Amino acid sequence: MQLKNKVSSILIGLKNIISKSVKWILGLPKAIFDAKFSHNTGTKLLSIAMAILFWFFVMDQVDPEITRVIESVPVQLTNTQELDQNNLKIMNQTDFLVNVEVTGRRNNVLSLNSKNIYLWSDMRSVRSGVNNVFINSTINSESVSIKSVLPNEIVLTVDRVVSLPKPVQIIISDKFQDTLYEEALEINPVEIKVSGPESLVNSVSYLGGTISVNALTNDHSREVSLVPYSFDGEVVNGVSLDINYANINLVVGKTKQVSIEPVIIGEPAQGYKIVSIKVNPETVTVKGEVDLVNSLDTLKVETLQLNGDENASLIVEKGLVLPDGIKTVGLNNPIQVELTIEEIQTKEFTYSIAEIPVVNLNENYTTDLTTNPGNVIVRVTDIESIIKNLSKEDIHLDLNFSNVVDIGNYRLKINYSSEKEFNTIVIDPEYVDVNVSDIITTP
Structure with missing residues (x-):
């Protein structure tokens, strides 16, 4: 027992001596600068050198305790499988780095680095939303301990x-060639599931793909890559698609202007005639698939059936007969078919035979036509608008003697000419008897 007390007293005394020595050594730098070297310079320099050597010896052997901050120590996330099992995802996933304050003997602390420190946060308590998760710590050293972790939590x-269906939209990036347009666009599938964090999935408005149509002249089919877009038209990153493309079938249509053709069956009342047939409008713009439109030049209207008792002009509205797959553009009203119907009339003109001109008679011959007392009746039959304004001066009669080569009696046909064409013209009589003789010369 006495031996034990004596050893304890020796250790306490040694501790006091070491403590006083350390304090004296720590005060050496100030003593060096305060020293005056006016007397005993050699002795004093030797004392200083010995003091410095002793100071290094003590610092190396005594090894005092110090505190140090190790920066940018990584924090590991443990039990992350719990997140997958609960359908959770960390939105601010990154390398979590914190500072660690350690304390211990100087040599051990100075030789320490971040690889000797293990920090971790357990994901088993994490829930949807903002989580402050505590940072656990351990150190691979028996002589150095962790004093604090700054900060001691990570914010997750x-x-x-979630996985939600979103609509597929195809965007046309340019314009069709003139007269061409989009007739139909089939998209398959029309919806595709988008998976990812709920906030990101909810921000997806549609899955968009882009195609160019300027070089197209006919129908077009292809696969189109899809990108998730927000309601503001921005690309949404951080989500995945069940399928990254859609199949499209673009049916190209064409517009063209074609004429309208009326269809009339039957005749008007007896003694009347259809003078003209008009349609309003005369042309119409149609649209449809390219091949169908290219095959069209005219369109017929619904058939107009005459009953045989029509005795005046009329206007009838009829619809267009459109082939399957053809539509009209800008036609809001039925087609108007206008029939101009006029009465057929006859007009008579009387000419004296003596006033009928003689043409192509041999200059050595003469005829007694000027003494013929007979008359010629000309009956012209045509529609009312022609007959109404027809006058005798519009019809020119003549007798052509070009075939008369000798004197004698002949029966010549009465010829007529007119600037207008008539439906029928009757000349009565049709022939005239004439006598051709030599011209009598007076001696």
Whole structure:
């Protein structure tokens, strides 16, 4: 027992001596600068050198305790499988780095680095939303301990993982060639599931793909890559698609202007005639698939059936007969078919035979036509608008003697000419008897 007390007293005394020595050594730098070297310079320099050597010896052997901050120590996330099982995802996933304050003997602390420190945060308590997760710590050293972790928590923003269908939209990036347009666009599939954090999936408005149509002249089919877009038209990153493309079938249409053709069956009342047939409008713009439109030049209207008792002009509205797959552009009203119907009339003109001109008679011959007392009746039959304004001066009669080569009696046909064409013209009589003789010369 006495031996034990004596050893304890020796250790306490040694501790006091070491403590006083350390304090004296720590005060050496100030003593060096305060020293005056006016007397005993050699002795004093030797004392200083010995003091410095002793100071290094003590610092190396005594090894005092110090505190140090190790920066940018990584924090590991453990039990992350719990996140997957609960359909959760960390939105601010990154390398989490914190500072660690350690304390211990100087040599051990100075030789320490971040690889000797293990920090971790357990994901089992994480839920959807903002989570403050405590940082656990351990150190691979028996002589150095962790004093503090700054900060001692990491902040995790966690979102629920969902999968929702979103519509597919195809965007045309340019314009069709003139007269061409989009007749139909089939998209398959029309919806595709988008998976990812709930906030990101909810921000997806549609899955968009882009195609160019300027070089197209006919129908077009292809696969189109899809990108998720927000309601503001921005690309949404951080989500995945069940399928990254859609199949499209673009049916190209064409517009063209074609004429309208009326269809009339039957005749008007007896003694009347259809003078003209008009349609309003005369042309119409149609649209449809390219091949169908290219095959069209005219369109017929619905058949107009005459009953045989029509005795005046009429206007009838009829619809267009459109082939399957053809539509009209800008035609809001039925087609108007206008029939101009006029009465057929006859007009008579009387000419004296003596006033009928003689043409192509041999200059050595003469005829007694000027003494013929007979008359010629000309009956012209045509529609009312022609007959109404027809006058005798519009019809020119003549007798052509070009075939008369000798004197004698002949029966010549009465010829007529007119600037207008008539439906029928009757000349009565049709022939005239004439006598051709020599011209009598007076001696």
